[in-house]
Amino acid sequence: MSAYKDDDRFFKYVAALQDRVGWQDPILLPGQRPSLHLPERPSERVTKCECGHSFGDYRKNWKLGAHIIVRDSEEALREIYPNSDLPDPEWMEIREFICPECGTLHEVEAAAPGLSHRRTTSSPTSKDSTEIG
């Protein structure tokens, strides 16, 4: 894991990812999340799923364009914790952000109910952030 890395590793990685996706826009920054890339269209830069779904301008919170599953009940939590103790759904919920088109799970958050959503984003190139809650 800590071994020497090729100087051109980044570009090899991007090339491999570019071959894997079904669209032609060049990937500028790969793997913001796995399968969630930052390609450059002729006139804009967007956050994009491997399936081709665009989440919009890269400076905005991509989660605004996602779908969400909120596990905030014992029944919903039991689906992923079938045989052990559960988090208390009155104190904690699990939010799963998925691609609206292909259903790929892009992010999971564990949060207290009522959490403001502004601080759950990352921006690699800009200080801009979008409040979504």
Add this chain to the structure above:
Amino acid sequence: MMDVMPIFHSGKLVGWAGAVCHELEAGGITPGGDVALAQERFTEGLFVCAEKIGENDEIRRDYVIRCERNLRMPIYWVLDEKAKVASCIDMRESVKALIDEIGLDYWMQVSKEFIEEGRRAQLARTRQLTVPGIYRGHTFYGHVTKGKPGYQPLGDPDWLYNIPIEMEITTDGKIIMDFEGTQPWGYHSMNCTPGRHGRRHVRDADPAHELRRAGQRRRLDGDRAEAAAGHLDQPRQRDGGDGDVHGRCCCRPTACSSGFCRAPSWRAVSSRRPSSARSTSPMIEMGGTSQYGTLFGMAHFECAAAGSGALAIKDGLDTAYVGWNPESDMGNIEVWEQSMPMLYIGRSIVPNSGGAGKYRGGCSLPVDLAGQQDRIICGWSRRSILRASSTMAACAAAIRRRPARSTARCATPTSSSLPRRSAAGAPHGHQPSSLGAGNAARRRACDRRGPYITAPHKTGDVFTHSYNGGGGYGDVLERDPVEDGLGRRERLPHQGGGRGVFGIVLDEDEEGYPGRRIWRPRSATAPTIAPGSPVAGAMPVSEWIAEERGTRRRRRLRARGEEDVRQRHASSRRASPGFLRFLEGRCQADLRGAWRQSHELLQQGSHRDLVAGHAALAADAGAS
């Protein structure tokens, strides 16, 4: 506790030798080293400021007497002090011998170059492994303490800490932490200084972690840390406890790691993505009369060996990972049994107790202990009600992680046949049931939330405790079901886990070997379904936000009680102008007034005023 010793050569200070130990016992209001129930600093036990404790390689007698008078089990503290002093002397003599060999001038030059090299290497490594920018994460830490034995009336009944972080990686490789929005101190044992917040973050989550020991120096932005609060802002406020500071500062890497996890993947070095799901579990603390007939008190560092979080390239480790440093381990049973009047019935691994994912989290570790003496009390610390932030354990804030299941628990002590069997020289099994200690359901019948301390045990009582598993990584749909153990007997910890948790079913050939993968939802609402299929139970985020702003959120908050949320936001507002502006821009009109009143109370008075104010607000809300 850390000891440092100056190194002089030819009358010149040429360096310092240092050694540090975790201490088993600190002489607090409850036994143990963390003193989880110490809500004020006045109940935390022995205080040792940065002070001189010896001369001419000898520890002062008055210091040793002070330790003996203030600790339940001073033998370990004093022995540790002697060991640390001895190791410092050893280092000092080695340095002096080296200087004799290479010359003082060369030493003075090379020692500074070594420090500078570490600093530059850290910056270079950060530039190599990350992408500059702003990374944000969020986690929580909370305890349900209302009605618990041992809690003092000063503390809030229950508390919930809001822990945001904004981490900036600059183009020259500097890492700047901003904790704005974190709440201020409170009457509990888990307050944290800003420096410790930052150090813990970086130390546990930094992808360039191998450089930690290369002498590099890290610096916190003092202004930002101060503004963030969420700590004991000494000297202005010094009442709260911080004996169990790890309880909160260790859960912060959960949020920090979300940034450190993303940064390497952007640079195509996912293998360097750190395991953010660190493994400090709830720690057992105990005390009473030892098997030697003397007072004892200790924190059980077996908690070092919970399950680790999954990496981006492999599963987490089962019960074998230490988050804070690689030198620690869970310790041998026989060694622990020498230190405490408890005998191990056994250790085991809980199948499927790590978080689900493409790579699963490490499994948890339950232990069963039987008392050898009467009047032993056992407790556990650092148990957040929120699994995601349970002291570094299960990190869902990192990329696509699901937290580990809530397996951490302690059990009500029940009597067993161990004393009778021991007296007869009869063997005993390795499960509590083999000693007639009641079934698992009975033994688990205790409050699993928050710090906890038992009523005094008697000889033969069985105490069961389970350490955390780690969080998973990625989508379970991407997991190889064969690797998951569906068809491999040697992977017993996850046998059947794929079917029950992941909604994965394998075709089997005529001889029963796994064949073609089939992805099937386990239920109509399960999200783990075949790629390309519509996901049942999902909704657009915009619709969810609208619901959250509306009746649904209010219904949920009301069901739980709004006090903790109000208090959380109000106290964050006091410490954080940015968070105040954010809240006022988004909160509902009917809550805005209540929060403003809370804020005014905070500005005018103390934490106690706030609690009283909340009670009044709640009464007003109920009346209206």
